Amino acid sequence: MDPSLIIFDCDGVLVDTERLTNQTMASLVTDLGFPMTGPECQQRFMGRPLETIQDMIEKLVGKTLPDDWPDQVRKRDLESFKAGVSQIPGVAGVLDYLDTRGTPYCVGSSGKYEKMHATLGSSGLLARLEDKLFSSQDCEKGKPAPDVFLLAARTMGKAPEDCAVVEDSLPGVLAGRAAGMRVFAFVHDPACDRTALRGAGAVLFEHMEDLPGLLFSNP
The missing domain is CATH 1.10.150 (DNA polymerase; domain 1)
Incomplete structure (x- = not known):
């Protein structure tokens, strides 16, 4: 589904x-x-x-x-x-695709809101995500606990099993799986532990442009 x-x-x-x-x-x-x-x-x-x-x-x-x-x-x-933060290549196109498709999206981060505002603002992504930010600072436990993802799903009015998480870290993958969500791990960075991420239950992908084809049966 x-x-x-x-x-x-x-x-x-x-x-x-x-x-x-x-x-x-x-x-x-x-x-x-x-x-x-x-x-x-x-x-x-x-x-x-x-x-x-x-x-x-x-x-x-x-x-x-x-x-x-x-x-x-x-x-x-x-x-x-302050020196500048770049967007992950291809991510703006993924967000554009989700907008066109009408699929809602949000952010679930271990970082505090101040940090997200700084990085997303510097990269030019804040305007389209500012009202869709969720932080572990609002939760009892951070990742690998599922709290922030469950908070995001609940606030956005979606059941956990109907959500997909896009992560790049093992604690994030574990948090998404603990929340009962499908998890996709972005492994473009050579430092990513692909074996651990796959073993934790994530679907791995290297290029952001490939994500829509993984998320949807008819992209």
């Missing part, structure tokens, strides 16, 4: 921010005494809320980070976004 709502993750699916934010994270973790590259950060932390990442890093480095550490990271990220 064709989905009646498409829920997009934000970073790495709509906007090309993953490498930039993970380079920042790698620098922070390395400065704490645990050398790490951007791709290594991406594999460890991709798709998780910063509060969860803080707990993970504290275990790695054996130190307690300041309570406001997530806000410090968000501030650094927002500064880096």
Whole structure:
């Protein structure tokens, strides 16, 4: 059955921010005494809320980070976004296609609204998504818990089983599957763990232009 709502993750699916934010994270973790590259950060932390990442890093480095550490990271990220954030190639065409088809869509992200407004605004996508944003900051648990996707479906008036999720991270795929939704994993980034994403139940695709053909029986 064709989905009646498409829920997009934000970073790495709509906007090309993953490498930039993970380079920042790698620098922070390395400065704490645990050398790490951007791709290594991406594999460890991709798709998780910063509060969860803080707990993970504290275990790695054996130190307690300041309570406001997530806000410090968000501030650094927002500064880096001012240089400009690109759309994922082909994503505007996918949104155009969904508009033409009359299929609603929205965003379900681990990122806070301030970050989504910054990245989507810089990329030129905010105008068409501003009233369709859902964040884990409104949920009890972030990904891999299904909360944000269930919130999006409920608010948009759709049953979970009628929704499709577009993700690029393992926590996001696990969250979508836990919500009872079909999940499609965008694996254009070489850092994506294709084996893990496929094993978690996602349908993998490399080019955004291929998504409509995967979502619908008669694209």
